[in-house]
Amino acid sequence: xxxxxxxxxxxxxxxxxxxxxxxxxxxxxxxxxxxxxxxxxxxxxxxxxxxxxxxxxxxxxxxxxxxxxxxxxxxxxxxxxxxxxxxxxxxxxxxxxxxxxxxxxxxxxxxxxxxxxxxxxxxxxxxxxxxxxxxxxxxxxxxxxxxxxxxxxxxxxxxxxxxxxxxxxxxxxxxxxxxxxxxxxxxxxxxxxxxxxxxxxxxxxxxxxxxxxxxxxxxxxxxxxxxxxxxxxxxxxxxxxxxxxxxxxxxxxxxxxxxxxxxxxxxxxx
Amino acid sequence: xxxxxxxxxxxxxxxxxxxxxxxxxxxxxxxxxxxxxxxxxxxxxxxxxxxxxxxxxxxxxxxxxxxxxxxxxxxxxxxxxxxxxxxxxxxxxxxxxxxxxxxxxxxxxxxxxxxxxxxxxxxxxxxxxxxxxxxxxxxxxxxxxxxxxxxxxxxxxxxxxxxxxxxxxxxxxxxxxxxxxxxxxxxxxxxxxxxxxxxxxxxxxxxxxxxxxxxxxxxxxxxxxxxxxxxxxxxxxxxxxxxxxxxxxxxxxxxxxxxxxxxxxxxxxxxxxxxxxxxxxxxxxxxxxxxxxxxxxxxxxxxxxxxxxxxxxxxxxxxxxxxxxxxxxxxxxxxxxxxxxxxxxxxxxxxxxxxxxxxxxxxxxxxxxxxxxxxxxxxxxxxxxxxxxxxxxxxxxxxxxxx
Numbered sequence: 001x002x003x004x005x006x007x008x009x010x011x012x013x014x015x016x017x018x019x020x021x022x023x024x025x026x027x028x029x030x031x032x033x034x035x036x037x038x039x040x041x042x043x044x045x046x047x048x049x050x051x052x053x054x055x056x057x058x059x060x061x062x063x064x065x066x067x068x069x070x071x072x073x074x075x076x077x078x079x080x081x082x083x084x085x086x087x088x089x090x091x092x093x094x095x096x097x098x099x100x101x102x103x104x105x106x107x108x109x110x111x112x113x114x115x116x117x118x119x120x121x122x123x124x125x126x127x128x129x130x131x132x133x134x135x136x137x138x139x140x141x142x143x144x145x146x147x148x149x150x151x152x153x154x155x156x157x158x159x160x161x162x163x164x165x166x167x168x169x170x171x172x173x174x175x176x177x178x179x180x181x182x183x184x185x186x187x188x189x190x191x192x193x194x195x196x197x198x199x200x201x202x203x204x205x206x207x208x209x210x211x212x213x214x215x216x217x218x219x220x221x222x223x224x225x226x227x228x229x230x231x232x233x234x235x236x237x238x239x240x241x242x243x244x245x246x247x248x249x250x251x252x253x254x255x256x257x258x259x260x261x262x263x264x265x266x267x268x269x270x
Numbered sequence: 271x272x273x274x275x276x277x278x279x280x281x282x283x284x285x286x287x288x289x290x291x292x293x294x295x296x297x298x299x300x301x302x303x304x305x306x307x308x309x310x311x312x313x314x315x316x317x318x319x320x321x322x323x324x325x326x327x328x329x330x331x332x333x334x335x336x337x338x339x340x341x342x343x344x345x346x347x348x349x350x351x352x353x354x355x356x357x358x359x360x361x362x363x364x365x366x367x368x369x370x371x372x373x374x375x376x377x378x379x380x381x382x383x384x385x386x387x388x389x390x391x392x393x394x395x396x397x398x399x400x401x402x403x404x405x406x407x408x409x410x411x412x413x414x415x416x417x418x419x420x421x422x423x424x425x426x427x428x429x430x431x432x433x434x435x436x437x438x439x440x441x442x443x444x445x446x447x448x449x450x451x452x453x454x455x456x457x458x459x460x461x462x463x464x465x466x467x468x469x470x471x472x473x474x475x476x477x478x479x480x481x482x483x484x485x486x487x488x489x490x491x492x493x494x495x496x497x498x499x500x501x502x503x504x505x506x507x508x509x510x511x512x513x514x515x516x517x518x519x520x521x522x523x524x525x526x527x528x529x530x531x532x533x534x535x536x537x538x539x540x541x542x543x544x545x546x547x548x549x550x551x552x553x554x555x556x557x558x559x560x561x562x563x564x565x566x567x568x569x570x571x572x573x574x575x576x577x578x579x580x581x582x583x584x585x586x587x588x589x590x591x592x593x594x595x596x597x598x599x600x601x602x603x604x605x606x607x608x609x610x611x612x613x614x615x616x617x618x619x620x621x622x623x624x625x626x627x628x629x630x631x632x633x634x635x636x637x638x639x640x641x642x643x644x645x646x647x648x649x650x651x652x653x654x655x656x657x658x659x660x661x662x663x664x665x666x667x668x669x670x671x672x673x
Contacts (some may be wrong), residue, residue, distance in 0.1 A: 027295060031298075031299070031302065034302075035302070038306050042309060042313070043322050045313055046313075049313070049317060051314075052317075053320075056320075056324065064671060067669075067671065068667075068669070068671060070667045070669060072383065072664040072666055073667060075667075089670065091668045092409075092672070093390050094379050094411070108390055109377075109381075109393070109409070111407075111409075111672040111673050112672075112673045114335070120521075125411070125664055125667070127387075130504075130505070131504065131505045132415075132505065132665065133505075135664070137666060137667060150357065152380045153355055153356075153380070154354070154355035154356030154381075155356065156356055172378035172380070172384070172389070173355075173379065173380050173381050173384075173389070173392075174380040174389025174390075174411075174413075175389070176411045176664065176667065176668070176670070178667060178670070181469075184527060208305075266667040268510075269669040270666050270667045270668060270669050
């Protein structure tokens with residue numbers, strides 16, 4: 001007769017469970033801590049990236065506007081350390097046929113926005129007489145823009161026909177035509193945050209075009225204007241270069257403001 | 271007994287399931303780690319790509335802008351200025367080492383009736399180096415003008431004219447094309463237009479008018495001529511011509527430079543080498559790339575054209591101020607074009623000037639058979655193929671970024 005011996009129990013001892021729970025707790029706590037740190041890191045990185053994107057967008061928009069402006073031609077209406085108002089080119093074409101009596105210009109090599117909206121105007125190069133000294137640009141209102149018009153002087157079909165209000169005397173075939181709008185750029189506040197805003201100068205309200213930026217008292221948008229000799233100026237007709245600095249928040253908490261900044265120089269090409 | 275049980279329990283046939291979770295934890299940790307790394311990589315990758323895109327666009331922009339200026343710099347008036355309205359020329363792709371490339375097209379925009387000016391639409395497409403990560407387009411409007419300042423005589427002179435008839439000098443205002451190559455199609459564009467031989471001021475003395483011929487008369491007195499207005503040409507004057515000079519020889523006032531003839535050279539690409547100071551065109555070889563190159567040459571002191579060589583262009587002898595700067599032909603040197611001298615023009619030997627001259631002081635023709643032959647063709651080619659007719663960007667708003 002065999003004696004029956006009790007089989008050993010399959011569970012853990014209390015000590016084993018306590019040790020395992022302690023170890024698990026340590027691992028879980030460490031993991032949570034790491035995850036939390038990672039989450040904060042990513043959140044901060046995301047804010048840094050958002051800020052960079054905002055700053056890039058703001059400087060790109062402003063630089064492209066300024067490059068096409070002619071300070072000597074009066075394209076800069078007003079300049080200030082944190083705002084600028086200018087004649088913004090929104091469309092372009094080359095006059096390939098001129099009907100002075102009808103006030104019409106047939107255009108070719110059209111680029112950009114070239115359709116009629118309220119308030120649109122064009123500046124047209126006017127050669128006048130033989131000497132270069134009487135060359136000028138004339139601003140004219142636009143009455144109509146059509147997609148069909150007479151052929152160019154050399155027989156090629158034109159792309160647009162613009163009817164203007166004003167004299168086309170002195171305008172030659174080959175003259176550039178620029179459709180423009182008057183815009184003002186400045187920081188403005190929307191829902192507690194600051195943005196690079198743009199408004200049509202005939203309208204009172206800004207619309208956000210890039211941001212959010214740092215508040216004005218933290219230097220969210222700053223302009224420095226220089227003449228061809230590198231001297232700082234505030235005369236809009238003598239600007240040759242504009243140094244733009246934008247700052248954007250990298251934290252959304254107002255109690256913990258930190259800002260990244262981006263600066264570029266934009267040389268006026270015209 | 272216990273020992274044998276432990277041995278049995280650890281034997282190969284009795285592995286116990288311990289029920290641990292180390293593997294699960296390790297897998298969980300790995301997944302977390304992978305997520306963290308992937309997130310970081312994704313963020314960094316996005317930022318890298320944005321940065322690369324921005325850099326590429328900047329490279330494209332500057333490549334295109336450089337393309338416009340290179341085309342303007344390398345402008346060949348004899349080709350581009352004579353495009354028909356609507357005619358197009360393309361350049362490129364040209365690559366800047368490590369910084370992108372450009373294609374440019376130049377279109378003449380204008381009318382046939384525009385006889386004295388040309389408008390050009392110059393459009394450039396810039397691309398970044400390496401894989402095409404975005405191109406930028408831009409354009410500029412430029413205008414070329416054909417100057418009209420010359421001429422109202424074969425020689426316009428403020429001082430005295432000494433011709434020494436025994437030496438058989440000739441001043442001929444009746445139009446004639448230069449001999450040889452110049453009798454070819456090069457002159458068809460410019461119908462004959464004869465002029466007086468000499469137009470002179472009130473203080474001028476001429477020793478013998480018999481050797482001067484011209485139309486409607488051999489000589490014309492022009493009391494309005496003064497030393498001060500000799501070089502007033504409306505929009506242009508002597509100083510503004512200096513500003514257009516392709517070749518400048520700053521020998522200094524009172525010093526003398528000798529030039530024995532043009533040595534036309536070409537670039538590696540077979541074009542006329544406009545940077546060579548010894549290249550004053552190839553007036554006697556119509557097949558040479560420099561046959562249509564008429565440099566504007568400025569010498570600040572005296573100039574002697576010596577020997578049997580030749581040259582062409584617009585020659586400015588003398589600085590901005592009144593000074594002693596003579597232009598002198600010594601020997602059978604042939605010059606084709608226009609000479610403007612702030613002092614004397616001396617022809618000492620059987621040299622030829624085919625074109626016209628403006629002389630602020632005296633004209634002296636010595637030795638044997640010197641000749642000044644008015645040639646409308648030579649004058650017009652010098653005017654229309656010189657850098658005076660290179661286009662300039664229109665004042666203000668010539669440049670535009672295209673969408």
